[in-house]
Amino acid sequence: MKLGVFDSGLGGLTIVKTMLESLQGVDMIYIADTKNAPYGEKGAQQIIDFSTKITDYFIDKFDIDALVIACNTATSAAIKELREKYKNLIIIGTEPGLKPAISHSQSKKVGVLATPATLNGAKYILLRDELSKQYKVDVFEQACPGLVQQIELGEIDSPKTISMLESWLAPMREAGVDTIVLGCTHYPLVGESIKKVMQRDVSLIETSNAITKRVKELCGNDLNKTTDNSLKIFATGDINENMIEMILAQKHKAIQIKI
Numbered sequence: 001m002k003l004g005v006f007d008s009g010l011g012g013l014t015i016v017k018t019m020l021e022s023l024q025g026v027d028m029i030y031i032a033d034t035k036n037a038p039y040g041e042k043g044a045q046q047i048i049d050f051s052t053k054i055t056d057y058f059i060d061k062f063d064i065d066a067l068v069i070a071c072n073t074a075t076s077a078a079i080k081e082l083r084e085k086y087k088n089l090i091i092i093g094t095e096p097g098l099k100p101a102i103s104h105s106q107s108k109k110v111g112v113l114a115t116p117a118t119l120n121g122a123k124y125i126l127l128r129d130e131l132s133k134q135y136k137v138d139v140f141e142q143a144c145p146g147l148v149q150q151i152e153l154g155e156i157d158s159p160k161t162i163s164m165l166e167s168w169l170a171p172m173r174e175a176g177v178d179t180i181v182l183g184c185t186h187y188p189l190v191g192e193s194i195k196k197v198m199q200r201d202v203s204l205i206e207t208s209n210a211i212t213k214r215v216k217e218l219c220g221n222d223l224n225k226t227t228d229n230s231l232k233i234f235a236t237g238d239i240n241e242n243m244i245e246m247i248l249a250q251k252h253k254a255i256q257i258k259i
Helices: 013-022 044-062 072-085 098-104 122-135 147-152 159-175 187-198 208-222 241-248
Strands: 002-007 027-032 066-069 090-092 109-114 138-143 179-183 203-205 230-235 254-256
Touching: 002 013, 002 044, 013 027, 013 208, 013 241, 027 044, 044 066, 044 072, 066 072, 066 208, 072 090, 090 208, 098 109, 098 122, 098 179, 098 203, 109 159, 122 138, 138 159, 147 159, 147 187, 159 187, 179 187, 187 203
Parallel strands: 002 027, 002 066, 027 230, 066 090, 109 138, 109 179, 179 203, 230 254
Antiparallel strands: none
């Protein structure tokens, strides 16, 4: 099975890693749209245009069977349009794990770290309002401008990154938040730094396992359990290959492409 996966940068590799560990018989093609990163601070129509061009590239060059949008922001902005345009393509999106976080929280105080575009998305707002009312939970939201760029640079626990996290997390720490939704696929990479700043063993909710499970559900008949996986990584601009190795725990070279 040929599976296309894309994100604005390296964050989507956190999902790729889980899929590589859990699936068999997948030819995976990953595109990091680093030329246009970060998506979280772009307009909705721009993100739709980027996502459409990447999907066209996947179909034209690789004839993919399924697409994983490994980006919360691109899912929020573009998945509806992509599903309407590519009706015969299986498309799986990434959304913040708000419901499992609310179910898990003991203090009924849940934090959400995400990009501005994700937090302003109509689908997310509707879900948040419904769940917080239904479960009587306080939701503490925080946009994290600049954090994706820090992660792309490999600044996982640098003083600047810790200082940024401290400014965003201090209100959650003081409010007694015990569960935090990582609403961007980059954010699991600073999970340990988040726990350090929170000064307690908070639960961090990300969705790579849920996405992998969904791929199995929708594509199970196309998976060949007797063959190994393969992975090709492409980038539309500069990319930190040391970070690729850190995320995947193996060397991979990113091939530069133009879309």
